[in-house]
Amino acid sequence: MGKEESPQITRRVTRLSSSTAVTNNEVEPEKITKPYKPTLNDFVSGGEQLSFNDLLSxxxxxxNQIRELLRLLGPVNSPMLPLFVYGDPSTGKTSTILQIFRYLNRPFVYASCRTCYSLQILFESVLNQLLLHKKNAANGYSSAKRCVKPSDFVNFLREDLTSVIEKLRSLKKLGSNKPAGKPNGNMLYLIFDNLELIREWDKSSSALPFMFNLYDVLKMHEVGLIFISNTSPDTYYSNMGYTEHVPVYFPEYTEDDLRQILMKNQANRKLYSSFLDVVLRPFCRSTRRVDELSTAFSPLFRKYCEPLSDLASVPNEEMKRRLFSHFRPHIAPSLNEIFWVPSKSSTEAEINKDTRQKGSTRKPEVGDHFAQIDFHMSTSAKYLLISAFLASRNPATLDASLFDSTGGSDSRKRKRKASEKSMEQKEVAEQELLMKGPGTFPLERLLAIFQCITSAADSLDEEEHENDVLRVGGDCGLMSDVLLQLSSLCNANFIIKGGSCPLEGSTRYRSTVSEDLALKVARNLKFPLPNYLYRR
Amino acid sequence: MGIENLAEKAQILIRSRLCNPNFIFKPLSDSPDSNYSKLKFIISSSIMEACNNSILLLGPRGSGKVAVLELVLSDLLEEYPDTITVIRLNGLLHSEDNCAFKEIARQLCMEHHLLFSKMASFDDNSQFMIAMLRECGLAHKTVIFSLDEFDLFAQGKQRLLYSLLDAMQSVTSQAVVVGVSCRLDADQLLEKRVRSRFSHRKLLFLPPSKEDVQRLLEHILSLPMDSSLAHDYAAEFNEKLQSILADERFKEIISNYLNSYSTTNHLLRFLFIAISNMELKSGFLSLENFKAALSSIQRQPKQECIKDCSILELYILVCMKRLEIREQNSYNFSSVMKEYKSIHDSFPTSDYYAQNVCLRAFEHLLQRQLICFTDNRGHSQSIEFRQVKLVVSYAELQEGLKSYRSCPVSYSQNSTCF
Known part of the structure; x- marks a missing residue:
């Protein structure tokens, strides 16, 4: 208990920064707090007093949600049953609750299961905040108390909460005239954010019931618990009977709400409103999340404003029409795009398409010169990519017939008349292909295919590859280089290293490249990929 | 004092009552055949006769097992102040044997003002417990062990239960073990060696009857006439409350709610919301408060989720539903995309998006748990190829589509023309 006597002279900033980190869609007015001694005042968010109208606006x-929460939190010093706040991501759960506490000026402790990614860290973070302990170099970034087990946590928590609440009580007796920034009342609220993440932790089967039963375990009326979750209460299955809390639901914003939110903090409201008239409805049909919409809109708005010389001008009807006709060709492609990476070569004529899974690249389909790709990759890496793609798509048994000395030319011989039964089989096989996804292959097969296609490519278009460094034909010296390329392709997530084969014991690989991308790379190399692709 | 001030005080009073289980269960415990009386009789007789005993309190979660136990314990502590030691364990916290023994040793040390060593080993702690039990027995002190979530102690080797119950077999010790569980088959979980040492006394906790609910409501919601609250206000508050309680519509609301949620805790939760809804301006409870509470507590999360979906997300759900209707049992994102394309081919609309936008919508659905992966294996596979299934029923989806405000026409066609 001797730990409270030596509080660190540091200001707690973590809460505010974490609150803005979690919900970055809402533009919170950044407030400047003067450095003050760590006292009980630390349990309120500080800053200037917020009025109810500010809170609402x-x-x-x-x-509705703010009023409901205020009602449930009740007047000062009224005990509370645990609340369960849920709603989709980016519906303003965390920021609303934190602002409400700022408005009420009541003491609270905030811990997010996203930053505290294990039970131990979560426990220690809560205890640190209660003890006004701040990790720094002086204490070796250690927590105030080491706490791994829930049983220890409950003991510590009870002890610390009692002392904090005791202090809050005495504070109230001392100062009858409350200056701003002093905590209000002697209830202490614990807020646990991102509760849904606990489901993926190691000990989730015991941790979740523990969290849900925390109120009953603590048996302290001066403590209010608030849980914030992305998913609804019915997704927390547990086999020990679920303790239900008071639900508060944050629905997804409607189109009108979205307009209001996006209009906030806009310099030229009229202009932005005319912009939203054009884009909001079509975009709302695919997603209604504020964070996704706002990231999609910021480059679009810049494009929308391009013809304007003066950004502060108020648009009239004629100008709106002009802007719209300029802007219209950009809408449809941007609808099919989920994030935008500024690329050096990007020109007006490009139709942008991005690859989300591949993460690192973005490949525009350029109208005429289709052989171009806008990311850099060595030729051997391109061949390797194609061979990995082939190895994943083609059945291993057909390798011999596809890659024999004659190249891919004889693959057409296996055409047969399509009977009823074979059509059916074909459909089943197609279904299976869709289900299974790309197949796996051992390293040896990849290298064999790589050798075959590079030698075939050499013989096919000798003249075009004259300056090419790639001369593989039986050259074993290049193998080490190829292996390096392979590992870099693995790192770029073009090829995934899968589990090892139970029979052979060697690592198996799997290509994640889509057919479009593979064809594009092949075109770039002038490699006749379709000839080698086995069509079922 | 203005009426708002009074109303706030009344609200705080009732809210603190709702959070205090001792207050709630007091009136239900006076009759001789209540669980309270039975439990008190069993424990106090074993204190008087200086014998060992064990008992299980069973009942659904939230039916007040622990509350009644705590009520009994607090009464007994008053009656026999120096002869009882209470050790409280919770299966959620102490299901590990090591941890449990440590906690027992800690609580025993606290109780008897001994020095507790954190470093003590499992063996030390268990021997300390047995020694303490003997000492307490010789001094004619009873140790009461309250084991909440009893079923969790029955996992694993059950060493705690065995050594506890085994120590109680001797004449010298004097202990009562009270297990609390919401599993009705909790005693079947015990090993043979533990079960044979356990007395098979059980107390069953049932949801409150209609009369009990009525009594509870009056007990909780009516204000005391002799408190700091103004007499006139309390009288008027109680009068209005009586008229609400007698109202047929109110009875309907309560029975409607208790049909689906029957335990006492559920009732408390409902009253908590109703009390929070009370208008401070008027200062009295009204029927509207209870109606609002009912609608805010009876949620249908799946339908809310479906209402939250964007058009594209609904398209994907409908595609999956169509696949299921066609009895295609296993499918993944790629096959859903194929279906999506075929829908679009037959009903061309503007809602045709590229694959990556669909994938994002698909991920939103996964996040909302409207759909989920069929297996947890295959993390190496990318999302497109992992098998998924719908977690919403057809009826829920149909309902959600109907209530969707801007539901496009082709949509309702799709969902009806399976």
Whole structure:
């Protein structure tokens, strides 16, 4: 108990920064707090007093939820049953609750299961905050108390909460006239954010019931618990009977709400409103999340404003029409794009398509010169990519017939008349292919295919590859280089290293490249990929 | 004092009552055949006769097992102040044997003002416990072990239960073990050696009857006439409350709620919301408060989720549903995309998006748990090829589509023309 006597002279900033990190869609007015001694005042968010109207206006379309939460939190010093706040991501759960506490000026402790990614860290973070302990170099970034097991946590928590609440009580007796920034009341609220993440932790089967039963375990009326979750309460299955809390639901924003939110903090409201008239409806049909919409809109708005010389001008009807006709060709492609990476070679004529899974690259389909790809890759890496693609798509048994000395030319011989039964089989096989995804292959097969296609490519277009460094034909010296290329392709997530084969014991690989990308790379190399691809 | 001030005080009073289980279960415990009386009789007789005993309290979660036990314990502590030691364990916290023994040793040390060593080993702690039990027995002190979530102690080797119950077999010791569980088959989980040492006394906790609910409501919601609250206000509050309680519509609301959620805790939760809804301006409870509470507590999360979906996400759900209707049992994102394309081919709309946008919508659905992966294996596979299944029923999806405000026409066609 001797730990409270030596509080660190540091200001707690973590809470505010974490709150803005979690919900970055809402633009919170950044407030400047003067450095002060760590006292009980640390349990309130500080800053200037917020009025109820400010609170309402900072969260458009959240009035009902704010009122409901305020009602449930109740007047000062009223005990509370645990709340379960849920709603889709980016519906303003965390920021609303934190602002409400700022408005009420009541003491609280906030811990997010995203930053505290294990039970131990979560426990220690809560205890640190209660003890006003701050990790720094002086204490070797250690926590105030080491706490691994829930049983220890409950003992510590009870002890610390009692002392904090005791202090809050005495504080109230001392100062009858409350200056701003002093905590209000002697209830302490514990807020646990991102509760859904606990489901993926190691000990989730015991940790979740523990979290849900924390109120009953603690048996302290001066403690209010608030859980925030992305998913609804019915997704927390447990086999020990689920303790239900008071639900508070944050629905997804409607189109009008979205307009209000996006209009906030816009310099030229009229202009932005005319912009939203054009884009909001079509975009809302694919997603209604504020964070996704706002990231999609910021480059679009810049494009929309391009013809304008003066950004502060108020648009009239004629100008709106002009802007729209300029802007219209950009809407449809941007609808099919989920994130935008500025690329050096990007020109007006490009139709942008990105590959989300591949992460690192973005490949525009350029109208005429289709052989171009806009990311750099060595020729051997391209061949390797294609061979990995072939190895994943083609059945291993057909390798011999596809890659014999004559090249891919004889693959057409296996055509037969399509009977009823074979059509059916074909359909089943197609279905199977869809289900199974790309197949796996051992390293040896990849290298064999790589050798075959590079030698075939050499013989096919000798003249075009004259300056090419790639001369593989039986050259074993290149193998080490190829292996390096392979590992870099693995790192770029073009090829996934899968589990090892139970029979052979060697590692198996799997190509994640889509057919479009493979064909594009092949075109770039002038490699006749379709000839080698086995079509079922 | 203004009426708002009074109303706030009344609200705080009732809220603190709702959070205090001792207050709630007091009135239900006076009759001789209540669980309270039975439990008190069993424990106090074993204290008087200086014998060992064990008992299980069984009942659904939230039916007040622990509350009644705590009520009994607090009464007994008053009656026999120096002869009882209470050790409280919770299966959620102490299901590990090591941890449990440590906690027992810690609580015993606290109780008897001994020095507790954190470093003590499992063996030390268990021997300390047995020694303490003997000492307490010789001094005619009873140790009461309250084991919440009893079924969790029955996992694993059950060493704690065995050594506890085994120590109780001797004449010298004097202990009562009270297990609390919401599993009705909790005693079947015990090993043979433990079960043979356990007395098979059980107390069953049932949801409150209609009369009990009525009594509870009056007990919780009516204000005391002799407190700091103004007499006139309390009288008026109680009068209005009586008229609400007698109202047929109110009875309907309560029975409607208790049909689906029957335990006492559920009732408390409902009253908590109703009390929070009370208008401070008027200062009295109204029927509207209870109606609002009912609608805010009876949620249908799946339908809410479906309402939250964008058009594209609904398209994907409908595609999956169509696949299921065609009895295609296993499917993944790629086959859903194929279906999506075929829908679009037959009903061309503007809602045709590229694969990556669909994948994002698909991930949103996964996140909302409207769909989920069929197996947890195959993390190496990318999302497109992992098998998925719908977690919403057809009826829920149909309902959600119907209530969707801007539901496009082709949509409702799709969902009906299977």
């Amino acid at each position: 900072s969260f458009p379309a959240r009035g």
